[in-house]
Amino acid sequence: MGPGAELLGDLTGRTVAELGAGAGHQAAYVATELKAVRVIAIDSSTAQQSRGRDLYEDVPGLDFVHDDAAAYLRDHPSSLDVAYSIFGALDFSDPQTLLPSAAVALRPGGTLVFSTLAHYRTGAPPETERRPADIPTRMPDGRLGTMRRWVLGASVWKELLDEHGFDVMDGDTVHDPGRDGEAPAVTTLFRARKKRGSGAPHLLIQDDASGGGAQTPGWDGAPFASAGRSMASVLEFLSRPPSTRAKPSSRNSGVKVVRTVARSTLAP
Numbered sequence: 500m501g502p503g504a505e506l507l508g509d510l511t512g513r514t515v516a517e518l519g520a521g522a523g524h525q526a527a528y529v530a531t532e533l534k535a536v537r538v539i540a541i542d543s544s545t546a547q548q549s550r551g552r553d554l555y556e557d558v559p560g561l562d563f564v565h566d567d568a569a570a571y572l573r574d575h576p577s578s579l580d581v582a583y584s585i586f587g588a589l590d591f592s593d594p595q596t597l598l599p600s601a602a603v604a605l606r607p608g609g610t611l612v613f614s615t616l617a618h619y620r621t622g623a624p625p626e627t628e629r630r631p632a633d634i635p636t637r638m639p640d641g642r643l644g645t646m647r648r649w650v651l652g653a654s655v656w657k658e659l660l661d662e663h664g665f666d667v668m669d670g671d672t673v674h675d676p677g678r679d680g681e682a683p684a685v686t687t688l689f690r691a692r693k694k695r696g697s698g699a700p701h702l703l704i705q706d707d708a709s710g711g712g713a714q715t716p717g718w719d720g721a722p723f724a725s726a727g728r729s730m731a732s733v734l735e736f737l738s739r740p741p742s743t744r745a746k747p748s749s750r751n752s753g754v755k756v757v758r759t760v761a762r763s764t765l766a767p
Contacts, residue, residue: 502583508610514537514578514579516539516540516581518587519590520587522551523561524554568597569596584613590648591647598663606693610692611691611693612690613689616648629651631649634648
């Protein structure tokens with residue numbers, strides 16, 4: 500299961516990249532179900548790339564690239580129609596490097612879609628400045644370690660996107676209550692378009708650090724498996740038609756989404 504066409508758009512004949520693809524589960528879904536002509540699964544982990552090739556080497560149009568996401572994007576200007584990240588490279592790379600690189604790689608009007616944590620797993624509010632935190636994690640080889648993760652407020656993401664060549668088309672806060680004793684998760688989801696010029700739609704997003712306080716599942720060392728089983732619930736949400744999505748209650752949400760453009764101006 501992976502993100503649906505209501506987020507990524509009609510991918511027929513399009514070139515798509517997943518940033519921080521891990522073993523490529525979602526990239527394989529996009530290649531087979533959404534009919535993209537080419538899906539590039541980018542990840543810096545040798546182990547994850549090897550696993551992905553073993554699992555999905557027969558999927559037509561799916562290519563695995565072992566590289567730093569920002570470096571690959573910079574080296575392939577105007578090569579992509581869509582780029583997306585689900586708890587992937589945009590969580591674990593400096594957005595001030597990755598976002599301008601994505602703008603280079605996307606064709607004019609190209610789409611960037613990503614989901615990221617709305618709060619720290621401890622329940623602490625997101626950062627209001629552009630800085631990462633060192634998050635305790637278990638590495639792929641089983642060792643305990645830390646990894647830098649950017650857990651930013653929605654308004655910070657909005658500013659970064661605007662500065663680096665994107666117009667925000669849509670934004671949602673996804674609440675997953677968790678299952679079988681899992682901690683609840685709160686996810687921020689963005690759709691943005693590479694700027695063509697002035698007059699593109701914008702979304703005003705305000706932080707409410709006093710709300711929510713939900714915990715998020717831990718990261719297990721695999722760049723795309725950061726939310727474990729709860730991530731499956733987020734992906735299931737992403738695959739639903741927009742009209743069936745339950746919108747968050749403002750009294751429970753850590754992020755208030757204020758829409759300032761008519762829905763008819765948004766891309767399908």
